[in-house]
Amino acid sequence: MTESLDRIDRQLLRLLQRDGGLTNAELARKVNVSPATCFRRVERLHKGGHIRGIYADINPDSVDMGALVIVGVVLDRSTPESFAEFEAAIVKLNVIIDCQLVAGEFDYFLRARVNDIADFNHIHATQLIALPGVRQIRTFFVMKEVIDHAPLSF
Structure with missing residues (x-):
């Protein structure tokens, strides 16, 4: 990512982060370039x-995952091995959306999407406290x- 971005590249990035579903033709029109040029730029x-x-x-509510939980984790050791072991285990939990x-x-800070408090309580009791190296x-x-999901400002 060492190449510099010009004004059109930045416009394309801003537009796509607001609406990734824009067609190439719509993007080209909004940044005032040909569709072929737009396609090449987006590919680049x-x-x-x-x-x-x-x-x-x-929409998390529409799939019964409307509760957002932030979890602070303290490991019992601060070593590269304990971090690697924890990270290898946490990526396997599909309820965790960020780590x-x-x-x-x-x-670590985790963000989890669950249905409700009872759902999280079950996940906490069966999965989170069993993660390797977790002290607290x-x-x-x-x-x-x-x-939520604010676009990057650049």
Whole structure:
């Protein structure tokens, strides 16, 4: 991603992060280039690693996963091996939608989508506390999502 982005590249990225379903013709019209030029530019942005993927933004409530839970995890050891072991295990849990290694009081922050508190309680009791190296888990139930999937500002 060392190549520089010009004004049109940045416009294309902004448009696609707002609506990944735009057709090539719509994108070309919005940035005032030919469809062929637009297609080549978007392909270059994909190949250059600027676009990681195009996804549908699913309404969690419509698939019975309306509860968002943030989980702070503290491991019993802070070693490369314990981090690797935890990370290898956490990627296998499909309820976890994000996992970040962080500095500070916790080692990791997880975001999980579940149906309700009872659903999370079951996952906590059967999966989370069984993760390798976990010393402590703190759970935060999200009351309201104020900003969700905000576009990058560049």
